[in-house]
Amino acid sequence: MKLLIASDIHGSAFSARKIANELKDDMRLIILGDIYNHGPRNPLPEQYAPMQVAVILNSLKDKLTAIQGNCDSEVDQMISDFTLNRIYEMNTGGKKLFFSHGHVYNFDNPPDGLKKGDCVFYGHFHIPFIKEKDGIYFINPGSCSLPFNSNPKSYALLDTDDFLCKIMDFDGNVLFERFLK
Numbered sequence: 001m002k003l004l005i006a007s008d009i010h011g012s013a014f015s016a017r018k019i020a021n022e023l024k025d026d027m028r029l030i031i032l033g034d035i036y037n038h039g040p041r042n043p044l045p046e047q048y049a050p051m052q053v054a055v056i057l058n059s060l061k062d063k064l065t066a067i068q069g070n071c072d073s074e075v076d077q078m079i080s081d082f083t084l085n086r087i088y089e090m091n092t093g094g095k096k097l098f099f100s101h102g103h104v105y106n107f108d109n110p111p112d113g114l115k116k117g118d119c120v121f122y123g124h125f126h127i128p129f130i131k132e133k134d135g136i137y138f139i140n141p142g143s144c145s146l147p148f149n150s151n152p153k154s155y156a157l158l159d160t161d162d163f164l165c166k167i168m169d170f171d172g173n174v175l176f177e178r179f180l181k
């Protein structure tokens with residue numbers, strides 16, 4: 001199975017469209033929250049149009065798993081044809097993949113009950129990375145809309161057959177890649 005993992009769209013129709021274009025037929029999409037609102041601390045992203053983001057993501061609802069971010073409110077659920085989950089867990093290939101927004105669970109505060117080889121995915125920080133601590137992997141796809149620290153807009157790809165994880169920009173460049181073994 002191939003997963004496209006993206007985060008922190010923050011209402012950018014431009015970025016939602018880019019993600020939709022990268023999503024191939026054999027992929028599932030996981031969105032790690034901060035979907036519609038730009039957030040009071042952020043500038044407006046490119047083509048800020050939350051309702052257009054909803055139209056794009058609603059059209060992908062059959063292949064989409066979504067997480068609620070700290071900028072996502074009750075009304076955001078009302079415009080979404082998919083559920084905004086606080087966390088999402090997937091068990092595959094002997095691993096647990098744990099997905100959340102990242103303001104609660106992250107490198108400094110991992111969720112309980114993980115073992116070596118498990119993977120924790122989150123956004124929130126708008127900085128892409130693949131880190132490892134005590135055999136547990138922490139993956140941030142960055143923000144596909146409002147990256148910080150002069151990073152490019154980015155997203156992650158994970159193949160759950162060989163667990164190769166890549167963080168990509170929208171020009172096809174691989175920013176980071178690592179086997180999450």
Ligand SMILES: [Mn+2]
Nearest residue numbers: 008034039124
């Ligand atoms: Mn955010």
